[in-house]
Amino acid sequence: MSDKPSPSARVSLDDVALRAGVSTATVSRVLNGSASVRPSRREAVERACEELGYVINRAARTLASRRSMTIGAVVPTLATETFSRPLAAFQQQIHQSGYTMLLASSDFDPDTELKEVNKLVEYGIDALMLVGNSHHPRLWERIAQQNIPCIQTFSVDARYPSVGYDNELAAGELTAHLLALGHKVFAVIVGTPPSNDRVSDRITGTRQALAAAGLTLDEANLINSAFTMNEAREAMFRLLDGPNPPTAVICGNDLLAFGAMRAASERYLRIPNDISITGFNDYEYAEHLEHPLTTMRVELDRIGEVAADYLLATLNGETAPVQTLLKPELIVRGSTGSAPRAAKG
Amino acid sequence: MSDKPSPSARVSLDDVALRAGVSTATVSRVLNGSASVRPSRREAVERACEELGYVINRAARTLASRRSMTIGAVVPTLATETFSRPLAAFQQQIHQSGYTMLLASSDFDPDTELKEVNKLVEYGIDALMLVGNSHHPRLWERIAQQNIPCIQTFSVDARYPSVGYDNELAAGELTAHLLALGHKVFAVIVGTPPSNDRVSDRITGTRQALAAAGLTLDEANLINSAFTMNEAREAMFRLLDGPNPPTAVICGNDLLAFGAMRAASERYLRIPNDISITGFNDYEYAEHLEHPLTTMRVELDRIGEVAADYLLATLNGETAPVQTLLKPELIVRGSTGSAPRAAKG
DNA sequence: GTGAAAGCGCTAACAA
DNA sequence: TTGTTAGCGCTTTCAC
8 A cells, every 4th residue: 555656757737637637737826725625625635745755846936926935135254243143143033934034145245246136136036135234336226126125134224124123323322321431542343355344333333432422433443353352363363463452342242241351351451441342133141251241232032023024014015114223232331431541651 | 118017907917928929838838938939039038037026936936846845844933043043044044045944933832843844745845954853753754745855953863864963972971061060969951851861861961870879869959941041040059059069050041051150150159160161052152151161062044954954965866874973072171160069078 | 616738847758 | 041830748727
């Protein structure tokens, strides 16, 4: 009585129809949960699928139906929590609606991003998630042309659907906190190519806050090539050895801040007595570091969820908030304190 | 002279053929880099593609060619470096060969994993990457049936292609290190369902090493539900308040170890004088913690690379090493030290 | 409620 | 080197 399919023969919908004694149209209806199929036939089809070990061919379905049930996501890199966390949330969310994620990385490069988006479009993605708001000039053109719902994350952008926070504002808040503590000499450690809008917004925010206080950010104190903790640590050494050693250091994320703190400690600087350091994101470990980190708490998971919700709603023809502004929260901890009194003189 | 395609009309290969004045077969040849096309025609086709803004339809290509140029990956979760790091490396590697990654998460559940694999198969993945070696009974059956090259990661497994390390051995080494320091009362903090072979192998490794020293692991000292740093911290409190407070605590990864250390510190235990704690993975920050962490260094990126290389080689009909055993390295730092002398009497 | 039949957009023999 | 043609496996009118 064994009905095992021969291993070499790929069973198709036709085989199922044949076995169930119905037409391919009916099989298709059952597969797609169409209401109008007589229960007895439905059962017959389901049994045939089971017995034959039928696996639907999505390429064929996509071709015929013009929907891939696939959503694309392009992030700068998977190698940091900053993106992998929201992506995890995003994926879980779209998954609940039956979508599968096609994932690509841009490596922080707009050209690569465009290429990846093009490829995803070739695969027929039904919707797309992007990070940031500064892309290749032709990227939005292509997306509009294909008529694919798309949302930007991490930055807000009045021109397009987006979910994120106001990086300028967040950096301003952080800077204000440090200014209130009496700091006058600032430094910034980030890891980013110039194309990164989130980071450049933050730098702008810091610069504006400084300007409002009659201060400026020394160019020599702006380090924008630190991606890892060790790179931040080394950057900090350079800062301390530089022409204008800061008393307040604003870092792009908590890991970089950790690296900066390590360097300071290795130079026997006391935190926060001699130097104040801030992070960004409020990773789980931030509060547990030797010097609990002052940082901006952002809801990483929420970004992914909101992005998914927007896309899913749009795909369903529902309306969803096009702009979602998340509000980062300043968390003041022990890594920041009053500026040291001028040492000598 | 504007040749902008009308936004509504999807341009197909036929349109390109028409415009270039060749057959669809020739367009297909150009698209696929077939050598035998006269340069003049090739150029004509390329120009037509450009002018029409042609985007290939991969669903159609997949259907016709029976190759999707897609590789599937299923990981327990994206939300931890442990998997997102190797995945990043994997993705980069397959990408260089023109493949796109279809990503799914199992959430540590074999049933979910099977479902996800089935879905990926529906999408026609050409190859598959899995984590671990304990899956749903029908998973390998399905893969074999579909004849899809597949590799397991993080664990080695003689039955199937795999790349990973010997978790039992690694845990044994760690345990031996602690035994040599005179520890007698051990605890283990991991976050994992029972299905997780990597972790259960490690527990086995620890148990065996203990047994060899005439010791056992108190069941009350085995905590297997700590995924986050804070959960590890709380687990540690329970351990310290438990019937058999350990002097040596083996944690599933560096983040958990960090949490455990925090709890110990909050109870005014000195590390490593009063208690020794170990991690796993050697994350970048491990050496910079207040108490630099003794841990096993594993090449997370390498796992992804090797997996990708194996799959790509297999897809090309080349042979590649079917088993790759990576060797974790014991890194001894300040979080472990001699067992405290028995306190009271 | 069901089936027949016409594609979806591409590749791959096969012929020329 | 090139074109013709027959599918790939599904969905989806449109009749019935």
